[in-house]
Amino acid sequence: PALLLCLIGLAAAGMPYQGLFHGRPRHGFVDGGARRAHQHAGKSLAVAEEYPSVVTDTFTQNVSHFDDTNTDTYQQRYRYNSAYTQSKNIVFLLIEGESEASERWAGYPGYQWLQLAQKHGADAFQLEHRCFGQSRPYNNLSNTTLEYCTMEEALEDIATFIQGMNDKFKFKDPKWVTFGGSYPGLLSATFRSIHPELTVGAVASSALLTFTFDMWEYAWSMEETFKTVPGCAEAIESSFNHAQQMTLDTEGRKKLNTKLHLNPIFTDDTPYIEIDNFFENLFAVFQDVVQYSGDGRNNATMKGKGYKELCQVMTTDADDIEKLWNVIVWSNSKDEITITEFPNSYDNFIRDLRNETFDDEAEGLPNASNRGWLWLQCSQLGVQQTTDQGKNIFGQIIPINYFIRLCKDGFGDDLMSAQNQYDRTSAYRKKYGTGNYKATNVVLPNGSIDPWHKLGFNTPDEAAGVVPIAIDGTAHCADMYEQYDGEPADLAKARGIIADNVAKWLA
Template identity: 40%
Template sequence: MNVFQSALCFDKKIGKLKLSPVYVIMGLKVGAFCLLVLLVAGIAARVPRPSHIPRHVWGRPFHGLLSPLEDATNSQCDTTYEEGNFTQPLDHFNSSITDTWQQYYQYNTNYATPGSNIVFFMLGGESPIGAKWICRSDYAYLQWAKKYGATVFQVEHRYFGRSRPKPTQTTENLKWFTPEQILADFDAFINAMNKDFFNGKQMKWVLFGGSYPGSLTAWMRAAYPNSSIAGISSSSAVGLFVDYYGYATNMQKNYKKQSAACGSSIEAGFKKIQTLSLSEAGRKQLQTIFNTCTDFPDSDSISPRDLQYFYSNVFGEFQGINQYSGDNRDPLTATWGLGVPKACDYLTDSSVTDEVQRVANVINWVNGLYGEPNACLPNNYTDYIVTYSDPKYDASGDIASGRSWTFQCCSYLGYFQTTDGGRDNGIWGSLIPVDFYVDQCIDMFGPEFKLDFTYAQVDKYLEKFGGAKHYKGTNVVFPNGSLDPWFSLGLIDGYQNETNNVFATTIDGGAHCSDMYPARPQDSASLTAARKLIADKLDYFINNA
């Protein structure tokens, strides 16, 4: 089929990119040096976070894997990339279902050298894929792509971005949203590219992924070991867990490690928040201090979910600060100070005597960094549920992505980020129980999504892939940062299996996926050593495949 597309093409006469027509004929573009921009149904420009939606939902930033400062299409590109759509079956395992859908992908051949049979494959995850992972040559894995003359692909995950197996996200339409179908998508893509893109040549594919895509990388190496030769699984929470109070436990360690006074201030602030929330007069104070988006319901109608939703959104701001603390993800963390140390400066500010106000000051500081000064704090559970229960795709895809991520957590990942850890969660208090997450699953997706269902699903996939302690794949490196709240679910030192070429490395003081970002002079010795280990193992995998 011939498809007319618009493209950003480099015009040598004027030395700039310009919009030009390009025909795609049987998948081959007529024209060179072009950055395709599909004019068919796709993702609109990114939109600001709606005021009634929290900055973090189930540990996932509202805009997903992309920084809030970045555009989803051509963020800071220093090389061109190209796009395509690949036809996937709705169901890889039931031939009686003949429905298909289009999976969006990006690729970069600028690093490829004649005769090279190496392909680097960045697996898409819980958001629309962002161009920076395919076109910013200072990213660690793209530096290695240059070294090996690799062609680079990035493929979007089903049910995110433009990759929509069904036109809406009703619970019925999400039943093909399983690890088996997701991994089969990636395997089918690899096989098709070997056949069609590389003219039947059996290429050596190396998989890359960070966070949830890191887990997919690990699972691909277990489920389809012949499709690729190796994988780098960064900050992957492969040790699936339902009531994951370990997130709060690790946060407590990190804030208290910064300073005992910081931990004490958080504890005093959160205790007072809980006390104030139990009376109507106290809740009015909280409305003012935190600039809540709506008033709390009156005493006759307020429910535990209303309070837990408010608590979770205050707690969520501290999650975001910790999860990316000090890494080279973007200016927020790299140069503007978003991280635990600066947060603790606000929390130990002796000029502010009220610990609750100190907590609010941290949130106000983060709002300013995100370009959202005076943003209100969401506190209406019903509005939140109504928004994420809508099965229609929104224009930017951000709300739909949050719904997809929540479905994944409810149906096979777990990751209920509670404060059920007792003393180990002491500075936060017992504010966010597991029932708060179970209720969200039921309210968004239906009564069958009870806690027993999630536990059974998580146990199923722990058995299937081996989790962290008994991982069943081969030829994988697992870097994890000690500062990352997901650290406890990673395949860390002590779980490696060198017989199967499964290696673990801990980055002291490293945050979530810190090894994946561009290197810089102030990188710690531990981070530099982790990248060297990855590079050495990568060299071994490639040369011995």
């Protein structure tokens, strides 16, 4: 899935620091860990590291590639890294996604796409996704503007950008390779399918290529992972079941207030949407740990922030609710954060999601990107992570109706009625997400622990050069990060397969 948590603003968003925002870190699937490491060391991401070979520029794009009556244009931000070029007309493009594009991903030489750029003497570009960061079709995120924030438009942005760079840099018979992870992995794979004339291949890490409105498979995958640790799944089931029962009466709610340090507290008048929101926030803490277990994305995941360590916390002698609080504290502590309360206001959450202004310039204010990601989910991708799969260790705590309500509250009843959400996401599923993927020269790595792998593509086609890779013991976008000591053994093998295929495309 590309790029979007920082401490400032999270309580206002109704979320604890640690949790994900609908399966996505608040600064993107790929970049969130790197960004957190800088911010919580008291550094600004913009000046934390300097890459002299990286130049930031903009490219003029049409606001609409499909509506001839709209002649407006906007400036799409990109970065160009010339550190490795050997003027061989080999060009790599890192496609960004649901967050502001960070300079680190354009310049840090340890990341795998830049390792390959160095090996092949490639010119390296990074392209920011429309409606995120500084790439703004219009200078707001109103519903009217968001109608231009679609996969179709983003894919045509990529095509126009490649053609524009060919002209600007006078590449002759260039061999372009695209890279992307998570949602940008989807873009990388889909771009190769619809515009094979513009590239020679694509690496699409953790790419969701089967869309489903209700993604109950996510929680199912988490349960499978926790069941590999003796006693862990049972402990989680007991704790979540106990918490669910305690929301049903006054005394139980008072105990949850005390033991989980809820803010705001539950009362007898607390509406059920706040209860659903509480469980979504709690579930997100567990999501965050599983989704990045075994990844080299930051010091936390490389040094003990993983599902096995979470299971150690859950299988102590503490009572069921204390275990949940201990997981919250432990998970935050791995990112050097001290947490003293569990923010949980649905109203504050919606207030921030309704903010139609861009705030990405200010560190710690990811609300604009959160709104953009929710828009992509509600109107196109679906992939809402529920616990609707029947009997499971988390219980029926997060129904699809929670997300339907959230989309309505975020964008309005008229635009996001339940029927409109279903119709919109069904149309995108038929166009891009049936799971019947056809292309040539594509590598599709997925981590075995990553819950998103349930929506990946796993059918190899040797003749077409479609190469799925199942990476044992890793999770989301693990193949994209730098190598680290003690990483899962299968990761090096997967990187080798990726490198071999890229070399084949460029031969």
